[in-house]
Amino acid sequence: MGQWDRDEIHTLFDSLQFRVLRERLYATLSAVEPEADEGFDVEVDALEPGALGAWLESNATGADRIGVAVTGTWGRGTGELTALALASPKGPAVSLDPAELIEDDERALAAWLADPARPKAMHEAKGPMLAFAARGLTLAGITSDTALAAYLALPGQRTFDLADLVLRYLHRELRNESDDSGQLTLDGSGEEEAAQDLAVRARAVAELADVLDKDLDKRGATRLLHEVELPLVGVLAGMERAGIAVDADHLAGLSASLGGQVKEEEQAAHTAVGREFNLGSPKQVQQVLFDELGLPKTKRTKTGYTTDSEALTGLLEKDGHPVLEHILRWREVAKLKSIVDSLIPMLDDAGRIHTTFNQMIAATGRLSSTDPNLQNIPIRTAEGRQIREAFVVGAAPAGPSSPEVVYESLLTADYSQIELRIMAHLSEDEALLEAFNSGADFHTITASRVFGLPPEQIDSELRARIKAMNYGLAYGLSAYGLSQQLRISPEEARGLMEEYFQQFGGVRDYLRDVVARARQDGYTETILGRRRYLPDLNSDNRQRREMAERMALNAPIQGSAADIIKVASLNVDRALREAGLTSRMLLQVHDELVFEVAPGELDRLQSLVREQMAGAYELRAPLGVSMGTGRTWQDAAH
Numbered sequence: 119m120g121q122w123d124r125d126e127i128h129t130l131f132d133s134l135q136f137r138v139l140r141e142r143l144y145a146t147l148s149a150v151e152p153e154a155d156e157g158f159d160v161e162v163d164a165l166e167p168g169a170l171g172a173w174l175e176s177n178a179t180g181a182d183r184i185g186v187a188v189t190g191t192w193g194r195g196t197g198e199l200t201a202l203a204l205a206s207p208k209g210p211a212v213s214l215d216p217a218e219l220i221e222d223d224e225r226a227l228a229a230w231l232a233d234p235a236r237p238k239a240m241h242e243a244k245g246p247m248l249a250f251a252a253r254g255l256t257l258a259g260i261t262s263d264t265a266l267a268a269y270l271a272l273p274g275q276r277t278f279d280l281a282d283l284v285l286r287y288l289h290r291e292l293r294n295e296s297d298d299s300g301q302l303t304l305d306g307s308g309e310e311e312a313a314q315d316l317a318v319r320a321r322a323v324a325e326l327a328d329v330l331d332k333d334l335d336k337r338g339a340t341r342l343l344h345e346v347e348l349p350l351v352g353v354l355a356g357m358e359r360a361g362i363a364v365d366a367d368h369l370a371g372l373s374a375s376l377g378g379q380v381k382e383e384e385q386a387a388h389t390a391v392g393r394e395f396n397l398g399s400p401k402q403v404q405q406v407l408f409d410e411l412g413l414p415k416t417k418r419t420k421t422g423y424t425t426d427s428e429a430l431t432g433l434l435e436k437d438g439h440p441v442l443e444h445i446l447r448w449r450e451v452a453k454l455k456s457i458v459d460s461l462i463p464m465l466d467d468a469g470r471i472h473t474t475f476n477q478m479i480a481a482t483g484r485l486s487s488t489d490p491n492l493q494n495i496p497i498r499t500a501e502g503r504q505i506r507e508a509f510v511v512g513a514a515p516a517g518p519s520s521p522e523v524v525y526e527s528l529l530t531a532d533y534s535q536i537e538l539r540i541m542a543h544l545s546e547d548e549a550l551l552e553a554f555n556s557g558a559d560f561h562t563i564t565a566s567r568v569f570g571l572p573p574e575q576i577d578s579e580l581r582a583r584i585k586a587m588n589y590g591l592a593y594g595l596s597a598y599g600l601s602q603q604l605r606i607s608p609e610e611a612r613g614l615m616e617e618y619f620q621q622f623g624g625v626r627d628y629l630r631d632v633v634a635r636a637r638q639d640g641y642t643e644t645i646l647g648r649r650r651y652l653p654d655l656n657s658d659n660r661q662r663r664e665m666a667e668r669m670a671l672n673a674p675i676q677g678s679a680a681d682i683i684k685v686a687s688l689n690v691d692r693a694l695r696e697a698g699l700t701s702r703m704l705l706q707v708h709d710e711l712v713f714e715v716a717p718g719e720l721d722r723l724q725s726l727v728r729e730q731m732a733g734a735y736e737l738r739a740p741l742g743v744s745m746g747t748g749r750t751w752q753d754a755a756h
Contacts, residue, residue, distance in 0.1 A: 124286060132274035133654055133662065144282055157293035161210045162317045170219070171226035173212055174204075178230060182206045183237040183261055185324030187316050188246045193489065194464070195359045195472030197249030201312065202227075205320035207328065213313035216253065232256040239327035241265050241280045241319070244477075247355040257352075262327035266347050269478040270339040271330065273650055278478060284322050287329045294318045338647050346646065346684050347477060353691045353703075354475040354485075361470035362704045362712070362751075363512025369462050372504055376455035383451060387444035397448050400425050406441070413437055435605075454501050461490055461508070468515060475706070482673050483648050483680035485706055492707050497755070509751035511714060514702075523700055525714040527747045530754040531727045532710035533683070534742035535560060537592040540645070540678045542739040544632075547624025554739035561585040567621045568614075587618050591625060594671035596664075629671055636670040644677035645735065646685075682741070683709050686734040693726050712751065720747065 131140045165173055178184045184206055190199040205211035219227065230236055231250065239262040240246065250257045265278040272278075281292040294314050334340045388394045391410070395402045404422045407413045414436060416429040423429075427446060434442040464471045473487040480486060487493055496502030514523040533539075538560065542550040553563040558573065565584035566573045586603050589595075595603070601611035619626040636642045637656060641649040650673040654666035687706055694701065700716035701723045711731070715723055724745055731743045746756030 124282075128272070128275060128286075129653065132272075132276070135276065141277055141279070144279065157291040157295045158318045158321050159295040160205060160314070160317050160321045162314055163210045163212050165212060165214075167220045168222045170212070170214070170223040174226055174230050177206060177209050177212075178204060178236065181237070182208075183239050183324055183327060185320040185322070185327070186238050186240045186246075187319035187323060188240075188249065189312075189316060190246070190249045192245035192248045193472075193474055194466065195248065195361050195470075196252045197245060199246070199249045199253060201316055203313070203316035203320040205317055205324055207321070207324045211317035211320055213317050228255050232258050234258040237261040239264060239323050241323050241326075242278075244351050244355050244358075244475075247351065248358060251355070251359060260348060260351070261344070262331065263348060263351060264323055264326045264330055265478060266351070267327070267330040267334055267343055270343055270347065270648070271333050271337060273481045273483075273648070276479070280319060280322065280326075284326060287326055287333070288322070290322075292318060292322055337649060339649065342646055342648055342681075346681065346688070349688050350477065350684055353687055354477070354706075356691070356702075357704055357706070358472050358474060360514075360702055360704055360714075361466070361468075361472035362714075363469055363510050364461065364465055364471050365508050365510050365750075366462070366465055366469060368508045369458055372501075372508065373455060373458045373462070376451055376458060376501065379451045380448060380455060383444050383448035387441050387448060390439070390441040390444060397445055398452075403445065407433075411439060411441070413439060413442075450499070451501065454496070454499075454505065457490075457495060458505060458508075461505075464490055468512075470512060471509075473705070480680070481650055482677040483644065483684075484676065484708075485680070485684075487707070492705060503752050503755075506752035506755070507750045511749055514714075523716055525701070526717050527715045527720065527749060528704075528751060528754045529701075529713040529715050529720070529723060529727070529745065529747050530710055530751070530756065531713070531731060531743055531745045532708075532756075533679075533731065534744050536679045536682065536709050536741065537675050538588055539737055539739040539741065540675050540682075541592045541625065541628075543737040544645075544674060544678075545622075545624045545628035546738065547622050547628070550622050550625060551739055561588060564588060564622075568617050583614065584618070587614065591618075591629065592672070592675045594668035596668070632674060633667050633670045642670050642673045642677075644674055644681050646678070646681040648677050648681060650677065679709060682735045683711075686731045687711065689730040689734060690727055693730050697722065697726060699723060699726070712754075715747065 127140070127143070163173060184204050187203045188199055189201045190197055192198070199216045201213065201215055203211060203213045214223075214227070232255070236259045238257075238259050240260060241263065242265040243257070243260055243263045247257050264280070264283065268275070268278045268283050284290055284292050294317075331340070334343055384397055387397055391406055395406050397403065400421065403425045407425065408415055408423055413433060416423045416425070416433060418424075427449065430442050430446055434446070461471065466472065471490065473492050474489050476486045476488060495505050497506060509528075511525045511528050513525065539554060542554055549567060550564070553560055553567070556563055561581050561584055562573050562576045565571075565576045565580050568584055569576070569580055571580075583604055586600060590600050590603065597612040597615055598608050600615065601608040604611065632642065633655070636652055640653065640655070641651045643649050650669065652666045652670055654662040655670060657663045657666065683706065687703070690711065691703060694703070699719050699722065701719045702714050703711060704714055705712040711727070713723060713727070728743050728745065732741050734741065744756045746754045748754040
C-alpha cells in the first residue's frame with residue numbers, strides 16, 4: 119500500500135461530506151511512513167495537597183495562555199469531571215483529580231478558572247463548561263477553543279479531532295516523548311500514564327491555539343472567533359443547562375393517538391391491496407405497487423424502483439390508487455410517533471429536556487441541535503404542531519442562594535423573512551428594497567411586479583409561485599428545482615425566472631457576480647466575514663461544479679442569517695443580565711429564540727428582545743421581528 123496524503127483525504131471527504139468514514143479512517147489506518155517524527159515533551163509536576171495555589175501563581179498568572187484539558191462525561195445540560203490538566207506552551211504541566219482536591223486547592227482552582235484575565239485555551243469547551251458548572255465552577259477567560267478555531271479555518275470539514283489537528287498544524291503526534299512503553303501496567307502507574315496523556319493534550323491545545331490564531335488572522339476570521347463564536351459557547355451552555363419544560367402526559371397521550379393512526383393507515387393499506395404487507399419494507403412496497411398493481415414505474419434504482427415520498431406523491435397525482443395515500447400517510451404518522459417516543463425518555467427529574475447545540479456541524483455557520491433535534495419537529499402539519507404543544511412554561515428550582523421561580527409564559531421571537539432581506543441587502547436591488555420598505559406583503563408586491571398585475575389581483579397561486587422563487591433564489595435553486603417544487607415544466611420555470619429577473623435585475627447581477635467572485639477567490643463570504651471554501655467551483659466534473667455553484671449562491675445568504683441570529687443571541691443575553699431580569703433564553707431554533715418569562719417581566723422582555731434582535735445588524739431592508747406568547751411553544755407561535 120502506498121503513502122496516503124492527509125490533506126488530500128480531508129479535501130475529498132469535505133467535498134463528499136463524509137463524516138463517519140473519516141473518523142474510522144483516522145482511528146484505524148496508519149500512514150505507511152510516519153507523518154510526524156516527534157510528540158510532546160511535557161514535564162508534569164507532582165503537587166502536594168494545598169500546593170495548587172502556589173503552582174498557579176508561578177506558572178499560570180502571566181500573559182501566556184494556558185491549555186486546559188479535561189476528561190469526564192457531559193450532555194443533557196450537565197456533566198461530571200473525572201480529571202483535569204493545565205499546561206503552558208513551554209513550562210511545566212499539572213494533572214489533577216477533582217475528587218481528591220482539598221478545600222484550599224479547590225478554592226484556588228475555582229478562582230483561577232473564573233478569572234477572565236487569565237487566558238485559557240480548550241478543545242471543545244462547551245461540554246466541559248457544563249461539567250464545571252455542575253461542580254459550581256465558572257469557566258472564564260477562554261481566548262481560544264481550538265475546535266471552533268479549526269471550524270472557522272476549515273468550515274467544510276465535519277470533525278475536528280485534536281490528534282488530527284495537531285498532526286495537520288503542528289506536524290506532531292499527540293503523545294509524550296518520554297513514554298517509551300505505550301503499555302498500561304497494573305501497579306498503579308496506569309493512572310500516572312493517564313495523567314501524562316491529559317497533560318500532553320493540555321500542552322497540545324496551548325500550542326495549537328497559537329498556530330490557529332495565525333491561520334485565522336490570514337483568513338480574516340479572528341473577529342468572528344473572538345466576538346461571536348467564543349462568547350456564544352457560554353450562552354449555549356447556559357441554554358443547555360436551563361432546558362425547556364415538557365408536559366409528559368401530553369406526550370404519552372400523543373404517542374398513543376399516533377400509534378392508533380399508524381395501525382389504521384396500515385390496515386387501510388392492506389384493505390386497498392387485498393392482502394397484508396410490510397409498509398416499512400421498500401422491497402415489499404415495490405412488489406405491491408409495480409408487480410401486483412401494475413402502477414407506472416418510477417425512477418430506477420439499484421434495488422428496483424424508487425418508493426420515496428416524492429415519487430409516490432407524483433404517482434398519486436397520476437394514478438390516484440388509494441394505497442399510495444395510505445402509505446404516504448402511514449410514513450408521516452410513523453415518523454411523528456418516532457419523534458414523540460424519542461422525547462419521552464429524555465425528560466430529567468424536573469420534567470425538562472436539555473438539547474445539545476452544535477456550532478461546528480453546518481458549513482454555513484448555522485447551529486444545529488441533537489438529543490433531541492429540536493429543528494426536526496415539523497410545524498406544517500397539525501400533528502407536528504401538537505408535538506410543539508408538549509413544550510411548556512416551567513419553573514426554575516430553588517438554588518443555594520435563589521428561590522424557586524415559577525415562570526408565567528413562553529415568548530418566541532423570530533426574524534421575518536431574514537434570508538430575503540439579506541438577499542435584498544447584498545444585491546442592492548432597488549425594486550426589491552422598495553417591496554420590503556412598502557410595508558405591504560412582500561410576496562404579493564413582488565408577484566405584482568413580475569406578473570404586471572395590481573396587488574389585489576394576485577391570487578394565492580400566483581403568490582405561491584413568486585414565494586417559491588424568492589426563497590429558491592436565496593437557496594441557489596435551479597430552474598429544474600423550481601419546476602419540481604411548483605410542479606411545472608422546466609421551460610415554464612425558466613420563463614418564470616426570466617420574468618422575475620426582468621423586474622429584479624440587481625438580483626440577477628448579484629447571483630451571477632457572487633459565483634464569479636467565488637470562482638476567482640476560492641471562497642464565499644458572509645456579512646461578518648465567515649468564509650466557505652469551494653474548490654469544486656473549478657472542477658472538471660459538471661455535477662460537482664454545479665453543486666459548488668449552488669453552495670456559492672446559498673452560503674453568503676444563509677451564512678449571514680446565521681451570523682445575525684448569533685449576534686442577536688449574544689446581545690439579548692447581555693441585555694438580560696444588564697437589566698437584571700429573571701426571564702431567561704431557552705432555545706435557538708433556526709431564526710427563532712424562545713424565552714421563559716418571569717412574572718411581571720413580559721413588557722420589558724418584549725421591548726428588550728425586539729430592540730436587540732432588530733439592532734443585531736443594519737441591513738438596507740431593516741430586520742423585522744415577530745413575537746408571540748403562550749403557555750406552550752405552539753401557543754406562542756405567531
